[in-house]
Amino acid sequence: MYRTHTCGELRISDVNKSVTLCGWVQRIRKMGGMTFVDLRDRYGITQLVFNQSADAGLFETANKIGREWVLQAAGTVMARSNANNNIQTGNIELIVDKLTILNNSEVPPFTIEDETDGGDDIRMKYRYLDLRRPIVRRNLELRHRIVMLCRQYLDKQNFIEVETPILIGSTPEGARDFVVPSRMNPNEFYALPQSPQLFKQLLMVAGFDRYFQIAKCFRDEDLRADRQPEFTQIDCEMSFIEQEDILELFEGLIKYLFKEIKGIDFNDQLIRMPWSEAMKYYGSDKPDIRFDMKFSELKDITETGKFTVFDSASYIGGICATGCATYTRKQLDELTDYVKRPQIGAKGMVYVRYEADGTFKSSVDKFYGQDQLKTWAIALNAKPGDLILILSGEKLKTQKALGELRLEMGNRLGLRKKEVFAPLWVIDFPMFEWDEELERFFAMHHPFTSPKPEDIPLLETDPGLVRANAYDMVVNGVELGGGSIRIHDKQLQAKAFDVMGFTPERAESQFGFLMNAFKFGAPPHGGLAFGLDRVVSMFAGLDSIRDCIAFPKNNSGRDVMCDAPAALEPAQLEELFIELKKPGK
């Protein structure tokens, strides 16, 4: 062992001990005949002291070292006259009597500090230096801790972790697979799993009863800001349970994490909000309920025959922004521009200022009198000084746009505090989504999701209204995970496939091996998966999942540090029986 202690553990009680430390040079300060070096390792920082009058040779050596050099320093622990209360080792320093330079370092391309001068690109290229920054390293330490806690919790609940394969078969339904040419089976390909879904259901058929896995998953999608081609799920499945059993067990997990990591107790049962309610009041299937500002529907009290925008709208909804009647024209224009952005797609925004004096000033004064505006204020529970914002149009689209506006107002009003956490379940999702283009129903969750028993008759008459035994865990407007109770009955599965327009042959070709397995005694089962990257990001208070991943890829799916992907040697292609085609041909 090169050291007796780490750079994070010496305290005032260690004074006069002879110790040896190892680490990297964080900072060097020269003050006359004294040189001070902050030595850093994963555990902390300890100040080294070199005194010219005590050992001139050593002092000279110390003055040659640079930032990020690797040192081994032996000496005696002493109390510091000027304690640094920002760090736990701030009361002591090490008077060095032996110094070994274990390695030197070129000057790093950016400063290794929490507040660095390095941009995103250079930090990713030198990720091994970026990871030296405590602010980044702590995210990875938190990730490790969360995963340990999850495993402990699930192990105690009789779950067993089973590794499912990474080289599997391609399933054309769903997102795009990454594929792997097989050399031993020429012209055939493996696919990398988008999730272990089929395998975990097979494990239920196999009687494993309670399965989990911290599983690597892969999706070849065009990357948005917060997507990675490979990501990690906390993947779980249970047998002989009903929806409520799963909700209880896994809100237990989330509460356990909040308790252990944040010291927050959630004693009450979490809210179970039906999807229809989430859409009605928050315009989102992942409502941020850290703040209220619920929607009110105004259709019934806006009919005049004069304002065609409202009269022609199938849905009119408003929110009340407390104390915002003083918003300027400019602020209101900003909000209008915000909702008209193509991602949100509203055509316009109506506002009503409920002035402090009790009068109303609105963008639709031409069409509505004070009395009528008053009815809106009552519907929205607005008080003098508040601002009412209204969107109108096709129902689902307008609800979603109003939901975005609500979040924007939440941001502006400081109602979305990072240190506040508001977890809930969203339940009773629609079983199917209608695809306008392909003119068929798709499974909203996945094709094995079971309908709510009371909605089974609707499969025949009105599939669009069937609700599923599906559920999402939402915290602060982010979907951390979700799942469903699966269909284990062959007839019911056939009916669901029928609604989705699968012929029996097509169902067989896509899900054959699971359907075969189901012939041999499938138990009632269900499960869910949490996105680990999102869970860690939430606890770390990060805006992007990238900083809780050790070696992330950029938006083009490239690892700029090791320069992957890259061209292969011709001999490798030869062995795999594949040829390249030029793009664009």
Next chain:
Amino acid sequence: MYRTHTCGELRISDVNKSVTLCGWVQRIRKMGGMTFVDLRDRYGITQLVFNQSADAGLFETANKIGREWVLQAAGTVMARSNANNNIQTGNIELIVDKLTILNNSEVPPFTIEDETDGGDDIRMKYRYLDLRRPIVRRNLELRHRIVMLCRQYLDKQNFIEVETPILIGSTPEGARDFVVPSRMNPNEFYALPQSPQLFKQLLMVAGFDRYFQIAKCFRDEDLRADRQPEFTQIDCEMSFIEQEDILELFEGLIKYLFKEIKGIDFNDQLIRMPWSEAMKYYGSDKPDIRFDMKFSELKDITETGKFTVFDSASYIGGICATGCATYTRKQLDELTDYVKRPQIGAKGMVYVRYEADGTFKSSVDKFYGQDQLKTWAIALNAKPGDLILILSGEKLKTQKALGELRLEMGNRLGLRKKEVFAPLWVIDFPMFEWDEELERFFAMHHPFTSPKPEDIPLLETDPGLVRANAYDMVVNGVELGGGSIRIHDKQLQAKAFDVMGFTPERAESQFGFLMNAFKFGAPPHGGLAFGLDRVVSMFAGLDSIRDCIAFPKNNSGRDVMCDAPAALEPAQLEELFIELKKPGK
């Protein structure tokens, strides 16, 4: 919840309780007006009782069910008159008063029993049924337990688990990579990692100090009986340590596993056997030291000028098989055939029977008299009644062949008992292997392995003699894992590359990003990796790693259950800018 208890937990103290169980029908026995059903779940088996006189309708239902149907049975726990002491629930039975058939089952293609009638192929095709067999399921439960224990141990020692990427760059050195075409970066490919080696070394450069990962690794090799294209490693790396620190910490891990899983205490420090000694006495770098039967070298006492086979051999070694002087001609011929198999490659075998009456009878009586044979017996510490077996030829090859013969004799004499465990470290491996064909040195471990400091001068003069800071953990003749102290010094690395015939350009192109990272302060570091599949196999007493993997592939790399790999849709190939070439063209 469909059940109040599992099929494994009811005891005599539960008699008279009303309970509900769920599970699969293991066995049905009809005895007049009584029907007995063994209901099985992951936790055990409970006997259900249906009595015609108590409820004729229920009795009729029960008589319709078949093997592997899924049942929910409610009733009252009663004591059994004829207890079954083979199972923990054998003192009670459930008198059923309500039965729900949750699912039926086709007749399974093989019996779901520890002793099944299903062959390998059919069991793999229906792996989800095979996994219902307790003997298979227990291996997966053991795997989970081992992994939990490893994580606990390493977490306590300040290791943090970091997920390294699965989509990385291809490294032409080493085994063959699986590759993944990138759609977003046309004509470029990711590779799947053969191990996280480079990333774990980068994490040391990043100051992570102690890293581990239960890591999926991939190798596109022609599969031998006990190889899988994807396998799992317990992968570890540490900074600021020396070889002995690693050996101590990880023999601690192995001892912890033996204690927790087998109840075996290994109190003493494990043997550290130099590679040269392992070869000299056991003819193997993974010696099975459950039994002695060490080699003796006989060259010095076999010179006669008469027996050219021995006289021309550079090495002559023998072993003594206690009590085997009675071996028949047929048995000796079998042994000769055994060592002459192409995998072993000996040209022949010499035997000497040390008869009970103190005389010698050998296959070389023509060349050696009784006195001379006596000197061999003394060298081998043989006693009357023992059998001496001798091989001769080129040194390393003959040692290895004699090692195989030793293992075969160990098997025949019952000296390789599954319930006995003999772990040890093999250390001081040669740093380089000479490749006759390519006429250059290769790194025996990997190109970043450090030489022993005292052997550094030999790098210039006699690289073949340089010993490395490399070590393997061996148990019962199986290498469970191994690792090395890495080079962190740029000059030393350059010298090592030079010995291996790498030009600086070639080193740069293959290991560029690691070598770049090393410019910024690499700490002294080292690590190792255990093969998880092998570790589990050893503890489970399995002959193949396949049965400790949930969904293994066959020898052609196929998953016969989900029929992967398979052909892709033409559109998928199109998107990836690749074309197929017919094999054999």
